[in-house]
Amino acid sequence: MIELKNVYKSFTRKGTTIDALKGIDLKVEKGDIFGVIGYSGAGKSTLIRLVNYLERPTKGQVMVAGRDLGTYNDKELRTAKKNIGMIFQHFNLLESKKVFDNVAIPLVLLKKNKNEIRQRVMELLEFVGLSDKAGSYPSELSGGQKQRVGIARALASNPSILLCDEATSALDPQTTHSILQLLKKINAEYNITVMIITHEMSVIQEICNKVAVMEEGRIIEQGSVLDVFGSPKHLTTQNFVKTVIQNSMTSSVRKSIKTEPGSQLYKLNFVGASASEPILFEMIRSCDIKVNILFANTTEIQETTLGTVIIQFDGEAAEINNALSFLTRNGVGVEEVESNVFDHSNR
Structure with a gap:
């Protein structure tokens, strides 16, 4: 047109x-x-x-x-x-x-x-x-x-x-x-x-x-x-x-994050059906890692639910990779969060 x-x-x-x-x-x-x-x-x-x-x-x-x-x-x-x-x-x-x-x-x-x-x-x-x-x-x-x-x-x-x-x-x-x-x-x-x-x-x-x-x-x-x-x-x-979607952690949460060797932070994006499925629950059941949810939010765009979760994984690299593979297989977008969000004084 x-x-x-x-x-x-x-x-x-x-x-x-x-x-x-x-x-x-x-x-x-x-x-x-x-x-x-x-x-x-x-x-x-x-x-x-x-x-x-x-x-x-x-x-x-x-x-x-x-x-x-x-x-x-x-x-x-x-x-x-x-x-x-x-x-x-x-x-x-x-x-x-x-x-x-x-x-x-x-x-x-x-x-x-x-x-x-x-x-x-x-x-x-x-x-x-x-x-x-x-x-x-x-x-x-x-x-x-x-x-x-x-x-x-x-x-x-x-x-x-x-x-x-x-x-x-x-x-x-x-x-x-x-x-x-x-x-x-x-x-x-x-x-x-x-x-x-x-x-x-x-x-x-x-x-x-x-x-x-x-x-x-x-x-x-x-x-x-x-x-x-x-x-x-x-x-x-x-x-x-x-300006319309809160999709990142507050500064106070960032300052409170404590990291250990093997700890990694990821942003997970859920769109549509994946936002209402118990995907995180199933991931935790099937993978030997510790999970800390630092932030979560949902909004609706074009009558479709859009969810954002920022999550901290602690565990062996192989298990973290298994968890990430599980998420992507189930339609979840995964982005690694830059390490500079951590307050290094907490290490």
Whole structure:
């Protein structure tokens, strides 16, 4: 549905060139709710503006529905962009126009007749829960209601792609949740592919099925949300995940760890069915080692349980290896914890 191939984007201002995107490769499948996350300045907003060609790449290809947007002439590009809706952080509503007229703007530009416009606008206002606000002005609405108007407007031309640029960052947590659930409903009922730009990992956790993590104009990690949350590889990704999932020991626990020769620490990742099976119990029964559970936590992502356990093994190397083999055979992800977590004064 959306594919970026080796995309670069540079801006030149006052003789200085800034490389906003550096070799981006990204693929969004039809039906995805795809999240792109990064800190301020990572390049994520530039990336999403390339998808609807508000910006053109300096180098590389932006493919939508199998065709490079750079190959379109102006008329073809205008037609193609009607298939891409966009909602913004600050709503971008016309304050002088009523809610009905704000939603109707894309249809007026498409020169639809009045009856068709009225039917479509009222249908969308009903869908987003604002059928009673058609005659109101934006100044009379809450932030969440304004964003719902923005969403209705973005859906007016029946797009197959919906782009969301920090669409919830100006909203309180409860309103954010309601907007995210609306986006999830749009994806499910209208079969619209959704691409979300955000700096909030909780947004990714709540509705996305795939995620790409950006830093300094590059994608440093991407994959299914379960894989990225369950086993983040890059430090930046790990820091984002920590904002929504407690998956590491507290400093007080680290300081209390006592180690003996043959003692080793591992992080165990349980996903789905493995999180509810007595795997650790069976491992302890079958292996001659001492086990100390230092940390454990579970969370739910995409209706799948994700569990993290940090465990200390004491025993012979061969028995520890047997235990690790048992865990991996039963679908448990195993990572050795670096030795620098130990407080060596306890040795």
